[in-house]
Amino acid sequence: MAKEQVQIISDILNKKENEILNSWVKEQLQSITFRSDLMNENELRQQSGEFLNLFREAAAQGMNYDIYSPIWSRVLEMLGSVSRSRAIQGYSPSETATFIFSLKQPLFNSLTDAVTDDPKVLSREIWNITVIFDKLGLYTVEMYIKSREEIILRQQREMIELSTPVVQLWNGILALPLIGTLDSERTQVVMESLLTKIVESGSYVAIIDITGVPTVDTLVAQHLLKTVAAAKLMGAECIISGIRPQIAQTIVHLGVNLEDVTTKATMAEALRSALVKNGLHIVKAQANQKKEQ
Secondary structure (H helix, E strand, O other): OOHHHHHHHHHHHHHOHHHHHHHHHHHHHHOOOOOOOOOOHHHHHHHHHHHHHHHHHHHHOOOOOOOOOHHHHHHHHHHHHHHHHHHHHOOOHHHHHHHHHOOHHHHHHHHHHHOOOOHHHHHHHHHHHHHHHHHHHHHHHHHHHHHHHHHHHHHHHHHHHHHOOOEEEEOOEEEEEEEOOOOHHHHHHHHHHHHHHHHHHOOOEEEEEEEEOOOOOHHHHHHHHHHHHHHHHOOOEEEEEOOOHHHHHHHHHHOOOOOOOEEOOOHHHHHHHHHHHOOOOOOOHHHHHHHHO
16 A cells, blocks of 8 residues: 555654544444444444544554555454454354444545545545555454354364263262263263273273163264273273163174173162172162061
């Protein structure tokens, strides 16, 4: 961008910053995308004023088309912060992008007032500023999408952790009821949760119940065996329960070797087996009373 072009934009921002800020804030307040339920006018004015000040400083240093040059670093940093905060608040991509695109009109009006005697210069200035703001607007949308993806990934991991609770059934006996399909990411969470709980509780038996797992394929079977092996290294024995006839047939058909793993049809049988391993037995209270009599 030529030196005289930089000078025109920089001079306008220095002389008419307040006027441009007022027009810009008004544009945003009147926009159908403005969310008065998420931001008030004072917050909007403060955010807009901070951005306009950073933009003016960048223009004074020799504004160019490469928005990833050091000149734009503080501007991009703020746009990234605005995009992240609005993504968390629940703004849409278009509502977020309006923040930067709505600044075009106030700047165009100021350029038109400042360059009155040369249509070619005015046309060139408007085109240049349009290119810059389009790039900044696209960067804002890109950062918004990236922030939303980070939020979705975090929520997915939290849901996975909630869907794989490790509960203590008895002293030294844990249960991990699995519901839904197992994949690599979920299996990793399952293993971490189970091993952490084994260490915390000092348990020696962990029941992995797959009653809620719809199908068992080779991948799921391998994940289960890895979890059992990891628990064994921690000094705990795993019992896999909830193996229905169809799943048992599938495991046999796949040729998965479960010889070294204790398996039970139901969690009740698995709990009974775990208690026996600890020298405990479940008996009816009535039978005990008769013995006492």
